[in-house]
Amino acid sequence: MPEIISVCSRCDTPLEHGDLRCSICGQSSPPNETTKQQVAAKILRCKGCGAAVAFDPEHQAPRCSFCDGIVEIETIVDPMEQTEAYLPFMLTPDDAQRALRQWLGSLGWFRPSDLTSASHVDDLHPLYWVAWVFDTECKISWAADSNANSRRSSWAPHSGQTDVVFQNILVSASRGLSQAEAVAVSQRLDLRTARATPNLEDGVTREQFDVQRSQARRQVRDALRLMAKKHVEGTQIPGSSFRNVHVETVVKGLTTRRLSLPAYVMAYRYHDQLYRVVISGQNSQDLTGTAPYSTAKIVLTICGAVALALLFLMVIAAAQ
Amino acid sequence: MPTAEMTTEPELQEIACQSCGAALTGLSGMLATICPYCASPSVIQRPPSKNRPTPTFAIGFVVDQERATQLVKQWIGRAHWFARSDFKRAAPDCTRGVYLPAYLYGAVADTQYSASIGENYTETETYTTTDSKGKRVTRTRTVTKTEWRNLEGQHSCYVLDVIVTASKGTDNDSLEAIEPFDLRALRRYSPSIITGWLAELPSKDQATCFQLAHGETIAKVGSQLKHFMPGDSHQNLEHRTQLSREVIDLVLLPIWCFAVRYDENQPPVQILVNGQTGRVAGSVPTSTTKIALVVGAVLLFIAAIVLLSAMQ
Numbered sequence: 001m002p003e004i005i006s007v008c009s010r011c012d013t014p015l016e017h018g019d020l021r022c023s024i025c026g027q028s029s030p031p032n033e034t035t036k037q038q039v040a041a042k043i044l045r046c047k048g049c050g051a052a053v054a055f056d057p058e059h060q061a062p063r064c065s066f067c068d069g070i071v072e073i074e075t076i077v078d079p080m081e082q083t084e085a086y087l088p089f090m091l092t093p094d095d096a097q098r099a100l101r102q103w104l105g106s107l108g109w110f111r112p113s114d115l116t117s118a119s120h121v122d123d124l125h126p127l128y129w130v131a132w133v134f135d136t137e138c139k140i141s142w143a144a145d146s147n148a149n150s151r152r153s154s155w156a157p158h159s160g161q162t163d164v165v166f167q168n169i170l171v172s173a174s175r176g177l178s179q180a181e182a183v184a185v186s187q188r189l190d191l192r193t194a195r196a197t198p199n200l201e202d203g204v205t206r207e208q209f210d211v212q213r214s215q216a217r218r219q220v221r222d223a224l225r226l227m228a229k230k231h232v233e234g235t236q237i238p239g240s241s242f243r244n245v246h247v248e249t250v251v252k253g254l255t256t257r258r259l260s261l262p263a264y265v266m267a268y269r270y271h272d273q274l275y276r277v278v279i280s281g282q283n284s285q286d287l288t289g290t291a292p293y294s295t296a297k298i299v300l301t302i303c304g305a306v307a308l309a310l311l312f313l314m315v316i317a318a319a320q
Numbered sequence: 321m322p323t324a325e326m327t328t329e330p331e332l333q334e335i336a337c338q339s340c341g342a343a344l345t346g347l348s349g350m351l352a353t354i355c356p357y358c359a360s361p362s363v364i365q366r367p368p369s370k371n372r373p374t375p376t377f378a379i380g381f382v383v384d385q386e387r388a389t390q391l392v393k394q395w396i397g398r399a400h401w402f403a404r405s406d407f408k409r410a411a412p413d414c415t416r417g418v419y420l421p422a423y424l425y426g427a428v429a430d431t432q433y434s435a436s437i438g439e440n441y442t443e444t445e446t447y448t449t450t451d452s453k454g455k456r457v458t459r460t461r462t463v464t465k466t467e468w469r470n471l472e473g474q475h476s477c478y479v480l481d482v483i484v485t486a487s488k489g490t491d492n493d494s495l496e497a498i499e500p501f502d503l504r505a506l507r508r509y510s511p512s513i514i515t516g517w518l519a520e521l522p523s524k525d526q527a528t529c530f531q532l533a534h535g536e537t538i539a540k541v542g543s544q545l546k547h548f549m550p551g552d553s554h555q556n557l558e559h560r561t562q563l564s565r566e567v568i569d570l571v572l573l574p575i576w577c578f579a580v581r582y583d584e585n586q587p588p589v590q591i592l593v594n595g596q597t598g599r600v601a602g603s604v605p606t607s608t609t610k611i612a613l614v615v616g617a618v619l620l621f622i623a624a625i626v627l628l629s630a631m632q
Contacts, residue, residue: 010565020377020508026426026480027567028376031508044363044515054361054516057381057595062512074508141475145439145550152467153439157550159473214504244550248477250428 006030012253016213018077023217024251031074044071081173081209081216081258083130085194089262089281093124096264099284100277104268104291110301112270112294119270126281128198128206128260129174131182132220133191135167136254142232142247148239155243160236164228171223173209173216177263177278184288185263185280193282194259209258220256225249351375351572352419352511352519361516371525375509376569377424379501381417381517381595388576388593389414395591395600396580402614404607407589410582417595419519419572421486422495423526424503425533427566429541431475433559437551438466466553475548475559479540484532486522486570490592492532497601498594501573505596509572519572530568537563578602 006015006029008022015022015029022029046053046064053071056063062071091099104116112118140162145155168191172182198204209216228247237245262281267274270292277289352363383391392412399408442462451457481503485495507513522529538561545559574595579588582605591602 010567020506025428025478025565025567026424028569044361044512052360052515053512055380055513056516057384060380060382062515071512073510073513076504076506078504139476141473141477141548143471143473143475143548143550145437150439151469152465153441155439155551157437157439157469157471159471159550161474161476246548246550248475248544248548250476250478 007253011251013251014255018079020074020076024254046071078212078214080212081130083128083209083260084258085196086128086198086260087189087191087193087262087282088195088199089126090193091264091279091281091284093126093264095284096124096266096279097121099279099287100266100268102284103277103287103289107291110293110297111291112297115270115291119268119275121266122269122274123265123267125265126200126204127176127263127265128204129172129177129182129263130207130209130258130260131173131186132171132216132223132256133259134169134171134220134224134254134256136165136169136224137252138164138166138224138228139250139252140164140228140232140236140247141249142228142236142245144232144237144242144245146237146239146242148237150239158237158239162232162236164231166224166227169223169227171220173211173219174207175210176205176207176265181278181288185278185286186261187280187286188283189261189280189286190282191259194257198260200262206260216256216258220254221251224251224254350519351421351521352514352517354516354518363511363515363519372521373526373570375421375572377506378419378509378513378572379503379505379574379596380507380513381574382505383574383576383593383595383598385414385417385576387598388417388578388595391593391598391600392576392578392591395602399604402606402610403604404582404610407580407582407605410580412578412580412591413588415577415579416518417574417576419514419517420490420495420575421520421522422571422573423484423486423529423533424569424571425482425484425530425537425566426478426480426568427537427563429475429477429479429537429561429563431477431541431545431559431561432472433475433545433557434470434472435549435554435557436468437471437549438468438553438555440464440466440552468555469551471550475541475545477541477544479537479563482533482536482540483571483573484529484536486524486529487520488523489520490575494590494592494601495573498575498592498597498599501594501596506571509570514572522570526568533568534563537561 008015008025008027010027011022011025013022013024019029021027044053044062045051046067046069049064049067051064051066053062053064059070061073100121101116104119143159146158147154148156150156170186172179174182225247228249229245232247233242233245264279264281266277268277273292275290277287280286350364354361389412396408396412442464444460444462446458446460448456448458483499485492541561542559545557549557576593576595578591578593580591581588589602589605591600593600
């Protein structure tokens with residue numbers, strides 16, 4: 001469950017339990033309890049034995065030198081990330097196998113003719129992989145060189161500022177899936193279907209987030225920066241080519257969810273070779289993987305092309 | 321006027337030690353102290369005021385006195401060659417481990433900038449030269465030239481974690497020399513984190529600290545802008561920065577102060593140790609005799625070379 005205690009009064013980013021400061025803008029979070037202030041000299045006494053306590057560098061806490069009691073002080077906590085919600089599997093393993101066969105059949109002429117009939121599924125297991133999904137408002141400042149407006153040099157400098165809202169941006173935290181696989185199988189996931197518990201328990205490999213909160217935030221921020229850069233490159237920079245793209249962002253209301261997402265990981269064997277395919281647990285169209293090429297067909301095509309070119313040359317030579 | 325402001329704050333001169341009843345004096349600039357008679361640690365609680373807000377955060381000491389002394393000795397040993405020899409022999413005196421008040425500042429910086437951006441291009445040009453046979457020939461070569469284009473634009477960013485001193489006893493440059501502090505170890509201030517140590521109250525007024533922080537922030541934006549500029553090179557970069565949505569928090573930083581007295585007639589040298597990371601900084605007194613000797617030796621060497629070449 002998300003442990004959001006309040007929202008930063010300055011940039012609307014949620015503050016989570018244990019945050020002393022906002023992770024985006026550095027604003028201090030409201031204290032747990034307010035202490036009364038009065039002019040007084042005070043000796044802090046050990047709750048166990050009543051002796052005066054002093055802060056001890058070794059224990060990083062106030063410590064009583066008589067009874068070794070330690071007083072707790074509020075520090076920044078950096079827990080391991082935990083999944084907040086699961087997206088349900090909507091495809092059965094049979095659906096996944098069918099999707100694989102269909103995909104193998106649709107790969108085109110350069111693949112072996114018996115690809116669909118001769119390959120058989122060796123291994124199929126459902127996987128809950130983990131990712132962060134964030135929403136944010138963002139002011140992007142950018143500067144870049146582009147070919148628009150250029151004079152003697154092929155580049156001219158441009159700059160600008162733009163406000164963007166990013167919604168449902170997915171950042172993979174998976175160790176099992178590669179970045180490309182994660183992108184491919186997350187295209188059509190329906191985030192509204194998120195629920196507190198997984199709908200498939202048996203035989204599911206459940207990935208855990210293996211990073212701490214601070215590291216997670218860094219990864220999300222890096223992803224956000226990358227998104228901002230892509231946005232600028234795609235929509236803001238004039239001209240058809242660019243270089244030296246620099247972006248700076250001012251983020252507002254960065255909300256991150258930690259989700260477990262469904263996928264099937266399959267291995268199929270074709271002539272003693274194993275190939276890997278990953279398919280989304282919600283939509284059979286989101287599928288990515290490797291498949292063999294037919295060397296015979298490729299060689300044949302090249303020979304055919306060369307022969308055709310030779311024939312063409314001969315015709316021209318004969319005509320002259 | 322700062323003096324008028326000071327008098328409005330209730331100043332605390334004396335308070336009785338809660339443990340032995342002795343009068344604790346010299347409390348005017350302190351937040352925490354130790355009773356000289358019974359060694360009881362006291363934390364003094366005052367109502368917050370404009371120039372003396374309650375600390376928001378503190379970083380606890382990690383380096384203890386023994387380690388700090390050792391680090392200072394190593395640092396003195398590594399001092400550069402021109403350092404005075406009596407300084408290198410001197411034993412450091414640990415004055416105290418103190419929580420230094422500083423402000424942790426952050427803001428949104430909106431900047432209007434203008435610069436000349438250099439875009440390189442290559443041109444083929446012809447030139448005449450004499451070849452190996454002494455004939456004049458015409459040849460071509462490609463040269464890289466730079467076209468300067470004006471660029472104006474806006475840049476907005478967060479500037480975080482600017483630290484400026486709030487103590488008159490330690491200036492900002494000395495504090496910068498032992499930065500950075502690892503702010504991930506920040507703790508919410510509570511009297512229990514400073515108990516048993518000395519802790520100073522802020523002695524600079526907030527307006528001055530704000531100014532210091534603004535200066536540092538604008539300098540930070542300036543260096544960020546240098547990397548933000550497109551093109552192959554740039555010049556005449558100018559920027560006007562407006563700071564908004566500022567946050568400023570009082571934070572207590574752990575610092576070991578050392579004094580090194582190497583000469584009866586000289587004031588002692590102050591050396592600071594970052595109580596969290598163990599980074600040491602201070603100004604090393606240079607020996608005029610050593611410098612004179614080296615300069616003399618270099619001059620002699622040059623004179624010898626000149627003489628030698630003259631004799632040939």
